[in-house]
Amino acid sequence: METMLSERGKLILVYKNYKYYVGRVLKRTGENSWRCFKKRCKAQIYTLGGREEPIFSRTSGTHNHDSDSEAVLNRQKISNTVKRKATDDTSDRPSKIINREVSENVLRSITVKDIKYIRDNFNREKKIKKCATNTP
Numbered sequence: 686m687e688t689m690l691s692e693r694g695k696l697i698l699v700y701k702n703y704k705y706y707v708g709r710v711l712k713r714t715g716e717n718s719w720r721c722f723k724k725r726c727k728a729q730i731y732t733l734g735g736r737e738e739p740i741f742s743r744t745s746g747t748h749n750h751d752s753d754s755e756a757v758l759n760r761q762k763i764s765n766t767v768k769r770k771a772t773d774d775t776s777d778r779p780s781k782i783i784n785r786e787v788s789e790n791v792l793r794s795i796t797v798k799d800i801k802y803i804r805d806n807f808n809r810e811k812k813i814k815k816c817a818t819n820t821p
């Protein structure tokens with residue numbers, strides 16, 4: 686069970702290769718509820734502890750779709766982290782940030798294609814940032 690940030694910086698829980706959005710806190714039990722990432726899916730998960738370091742409590746409902754592959758999740762995780770850093774930190778070069786992220790995360794399944802994807806994503810974000818900054 687781990688958390689990551691979505692492309693928009695929202696907290697996401699990953700459990701058994703399914704992704705969940707953070708939901709509300711249950712008053713009675715103090716559990717955090719998380720809704721499946723897929724809109725039409727009714728599966729939910731409940732956790733204890735803080736949202737950033739959730740502890741598994743229970744699940745409810747079943748998924749009506751397949752889970753993501755670990756490779757896809759890894760790529761998303763790194764890409765979103767790098768992307769956020771691209772907007773937070775304008776001084777580092779993309780390759781530097783990407784290399785740091787890739788070495789910090791234990792990656793068994795990242796490929797050259799993934800790195801290219803991440804770099805493209807990063808550069809796109811930089812461009813958007815630049816445009817936004819230059820607009821009066």
Ligand SMILES: [Zn+2]
Pocket residue numbers: 703721722723726727728747748749750
């Ligand atoms: Zn689902």
